[in-house]
Amino acid sequence: MTEPIKEIAAARSVEAVYTGGTVRWSANGQKLFSTCTNVVRVIDLEDNSARFVKIDKFLPKTEFFSYTIGDSEDELRITCTAVDKNRNRLLVAYNNQVIREYTIPLDPSTTKPELARTWKTMHTAPILVLEFNEEGNLLATGSADHVVKVWNLVEQQCTHTLKGPSVVSAVVFGKNEKLVVGYLEGQLHLYNIMKGAPKKHVNTWNSHNSHITALLQVPDSRVVIALSRDQTMSIHETETQETLRVLPLYESIESGAIGHNGNLFTVGEEGVVKEWIIETAKLIRKKRISSAQIDDISYDVVSNRFLAVSAEQNLIILDFENLKITRQIVGFHDEIYSCCLLDKNEGFMAVGSNTSEIRLYNTKTLDCQLIRGHTESVLSVVSPSWDTTLLASCSKDNSIIIWRLVTTSEDSATLIPLLAATGHANTVTALAISNSAKAPFLASVSSDCTIKLWGLGDLGKMKDVKIDAERDLVEQLPKLTCSSTMVAHGKDVNCIDISESDALIATGGMDKLVKLWQIDTHKMQLGIGGTLSGHRRGVGDVKFAKHSHKLASCSGDMTIRIWNIAEKSCLQTISGHSCAVFRVIFARNDTQLVSADSAGIIKIWTIKTADCESTIEGHTDKIWSLSKNRDESEFVTAGTDGRIVVWKDVTEEKQKIEDEKRREAIEQDQTLTNLLSQKRYSDALIFALTLAKPFCAFKVINALMSEDSPEELSSSIRRLDMRQIEVLLQFCVKWNTNSRSSPVAQRVFYEIIHIIEPDRLVSMPGAYGYIESLLPYTQRHMDRLDRAKQDVSLFDFVWRQMRSAV
Template identity: 45%
Template sequence: MVARHIRQLQATAKIETVHTGGNVAWMGNGSTIFTTCSNVVKAVDISGCLSSETIGDPEEELRITSIGLSTDSTRLYVAYNNQTIKEVVIEEGEKTSYKTGKIWKSMHEAPILIMQHCSTTPYLATGSADNTVKVWDMAHQQCSHFFRGDSVVSAICFVGFEFLLVGYISGTVRFLPTFKNDRQSSEFIRTNPPCFSQITSILQIPNSKSALIVSRDNTASIFKTSSMKTFKTIPLFEAVESAAFAKNGNLITVGEEGTIKEWKIEGAKLIRSKKISEVGLSSITFNAAREEYLITSEDHNLFILNAATFGTEREIVGMHHEVYSCCFAGPSDSHLVVASNTPSLLLYDTATLDCKLAQGHSESILTVAKANFDPCLVASGSKDNTVIVWRLMERDKWCLEPIAKASGHTASVNSLRLSHSAANSHLLSLSSDCTIKLWSLKLLPTKEQIEKNKFKDLISLTASSTLVAHGKDANCLDLAISDKAAISGGMDKLVKLWRVDASSGHLLIGGTLSGHRRGIVDVAFSAHNQKAASASVDLTVKVWDTLEQTCLFTLTGHTCAVFQVLFVATGKQVMSADSSGILRLWSLENGECEMSLEAHEDKIWSVAPNSVRNEFATAGGDGKMVIWKDVTEEKIEEENRKRRKQVEQEQTLHNLLEQNRFQDALDYALELARPACAYKVIDKLIENAELQKALSKLERNKLQMLLDFATQWNTNSKSSQASQEVLFNILLFMPPDEILKLPNARSFVEAFIPYTKRQELK
């Protein structure tokens, strides 16, 4: 355990919203995915540990309606809901930069829904909800073609550089001339209505002048530009939302079933399929450099699949909504288990930030907890009134597998705790039905049984004890390290103490603590002394003596409801978090706040420590999760290192002065960029009448620095004389015109004048 006080926390990882819907783009080298995130674009780096960079202004009021990437991945085009298009120039290097290029008004009368860049020419096609398509000549910065259709544009495809195929939500497809024989006609050559529902994808068949048209009417049609006719229809047996060609020329589709499918076009044969998501899939993109597919789902998640095996390489949760609870789990806290406003439990790898979804609940999950005696054992409570116990298993990748289920609560399960010891292992649950239940975990299957497939069905847990805990919603729960006492809090403003006898399966009331003026949202035991803490909507945290059942401290300072509390630094400090996103650290020696940190932009619902309590995961209403590390020791060591270095530098300077090496001493002081050291040297130079000689040998950059220092000295009557001597001696060997050529020369001259006049008056 960490014994010293925590003085400073530093964010080491952040998981945030990266995709809120809309189309995505993938750089040709496969390193970065561009996603739409409301009013900004997120550049998600998938080459290593998942990280993202924001392109655009988060304060921008306009919303993004579409993005498109040039085929050489050097330009990103972003369309906004005022029909403006912004070009972003991508410059790759040690760190990829994104610079705003051209911005122009598209003159579409409705939002731009799709953008497609031609692979062989500098042309960009934009399709809008106003039924029109415009082709932009980016080399000459002008609109070269304009076409109007019969409904909203839903798909665009360049066929070579001669033709443009446009699909509409009505199911029609337009075959449009663009660059053949430099024709500028905006008339349609042919209308081809092969479908009866929205066109979702149009793809040029590799090494041909034909195109594949995919629709929501469960079919795909092959269209030949030579005859301008559809000559083959392929049944897909699903409303397909997006399609791509595999490296081998086969067709890959995704749609409403949440399954990826590979088809042999000749013979319309389904070769293989794999279930990816419980909800429909929205889009698919193939990246030849990585030989992987990028798939997006209707719930805004992103999946990266190996093209050869359909194996999931990475899962990225695009949007978390509100995150209600989280906890570290796995060997050496290798994973973070997250409960959010969805029925899926999220499992994050803390090293790579890869995510794996676990299905089991039917409604949003409100709370998660880990067993201290087995870090791979996790429990979750949900709005579906149930508790599920999971085991973290290492298959091809780490995943959560449900092993037991507890039913019996008649309302949402708000809080859980698992026993600290494996002896008489048990689980406590607290619900909005105002009851607390005790469940035995003795019959849980072991890891070996699960690995050998000796365990098949979920074990049904039975509550050995049920008591009414609170008069109103019961919100929070904690279990003492001895496993013999529990504490709970509710909206009835009371903190309840409980005696737990896991061997007999009994719960008994142990006491009631009162004093809060409003409901209690979180409670915590100290693992090192007989103390407990409670956090309340009344803006306070109270620290209690559980033996005497009295209040030791009332910690005030939060300006909003306090939602989280826990003991840190072996019980010497309390950490609390409130509904405005502020994280605070309090000393229990004097009840004073020692640190305040703006951790989130919205309420903090969860603060979870790792096993040694030197890292903390926070999560909240802004959909973000942040892992904070206690860097107090590193900061102290850094300060000590700086102090030692300063002492060494001062000693070196002192030695140079003692040896009368004034020129070397001045150079050294200026290299250190420390005005106080330079002043000492200047004082010695004046005393030995060597100032002018020393100044004349200085390099221009050091002379500039010395003049900056002299400007500071001139503001103080004690050091102003030295400042005047410096300026006077510089003027003896350097003409004023030369001085004015120095950077910021005018500013320091202007700064010299008023203080010089003031010193003269004195």
């Protein structure tokens, strides 16, 4: 593509679908209701295809979720949700202690849930727990105010208010109208909620000394299981009120679920799903599914699957039979540092973020896999142009890992680790891979102020390595050998790039300098190539031009500089950003630049004139990643707000739309001219009002007022319907603000109030607003006319006196 970029628009994006809280299954086990701050996202687990929503005048935008329940503009925050047993009602509790009930249709794909009712619970603190009884006619609400309220949903009234010793953390309905409540400090209270019961609080169990995280009713029994962070579970009989057992689980438990086989499944701080026999707490099987803590697990009997929710807001779907991960959904990217397109068709995208896993996305379906390898945040991911199945990643754990993309099916792939590189004494901040495969190499920079060169000549000979998931991956992989190391900058090194010929490397650091490094590819050695100085703040990014001896750099001083590499001089300084510029890339045969800053603003520049062609508010916070696809038809940005946005060049589409608008305007002007020349004024007025063109309407009314017949304007206005009258009144308000056009406005308003009955005029939407807008300017015009009349009278008197004196 060679045409200059004038406009880009969002084509696809990865948005937050879960930001913490509760996630519920739908009735058929095909959808999830996940909490996302102030709305509930509905995620379709069966349909992997992306959903297109029209949000841009040029392009539809792809979203991951099916639809949203609630108003995204609402300032309230959701604290918890609940779905009844039949899963035809969704209850949502907000931080103002209000509950909204939504009716879930049988086929949510055709009809969205509707708000059935809203009620205030009278709790004095946020509601933390919502729980239905088995029949779905009772609801328990547990709050941070230490109170549990029981609601009869049929009669729509609160039947019980139960005060406890501390913050409510778990609630479950037992058999024979019993209610068990768990508290933050480890107490368990048993309540009798039968109507007319003489005593509500019937027993207290002190089996735990820490947070009760889950209460589970064992099916077809009167037994309730309590799970706690004190690494134990307790089993209680609600009818006899006795504690049957207290058993050790050797892990701080966060959540649990009972499968169809009657066994207990727990998750906790280890990131492992464990299956236990309830009576003896015998561990049957376990499987690690996350490197982070797992906060919740729930079982869906219809689809025979588990849903696990990690502390990093990832949703993991597990098959019951073998605990195999069948789907992974990233609920929310905390902060994204780097994105890289993979595969020859660019069908996958690797994402490095503020987590130790690499997120591997399918760019079409937006489905994701979490690839474990690093132990700390991944700061950069890059792929060579000569083999798009290779990926290099670096991390705050001071290491580098080389991966290979292996396609497992048409829409699925994974990353297989090949090599690791260790040697940097601090965080590895950025990577770059050679542009040619003749003498391939990897260059890395670090917060230890050094640059390292790693030869990749033996990469093709690598064999698969057996990996132990319980051990550190970097320790198990074969190691790359560093061929050259040099101290690059006086402070942290932020960025690196390699020239198209693989002869030079450019680095930028917090010492405000851009440095050049020569590469001897035969010996794989670095040499000093020069220093480019001029920036007044740390350098955020450097990029070589592909087809010229130029280098672009951007900085915290809010400028972009273009350098002549041969002469080591600054050719151009481009200003326009209002804050630090973090990323810059060349586009359109090095004739344009695309830059991104710390405020989330993207700018497109024409280098020759230093003109900004377009400014886009792409993100709400810092943009850390800016990249492009091979043909420069799309750009990918990501940053601190956790969003990944794919932008498409819509210059051609915009030009077509503008050309179409101009053609329509010419046709409309010609039609209006024809109507006026034929003296078809009534038709011309209707045409102008239909197109909402005030100047055209003004010309038509002027022509009607200049006609010999004074009834012509009145008859033309009588032909208008109420919508056209409303548009004409809006025009009158604008015309009345100018003394030149006010006579037309006054005449039109005079005709309208004499033609339309007062009741109809007042019932028109915005009628009072039109009158209020007309009055002050009308009064001003009247005052001006009064003064003119006085001046004329005075002039006439003086003139007569002068003539009589003569």
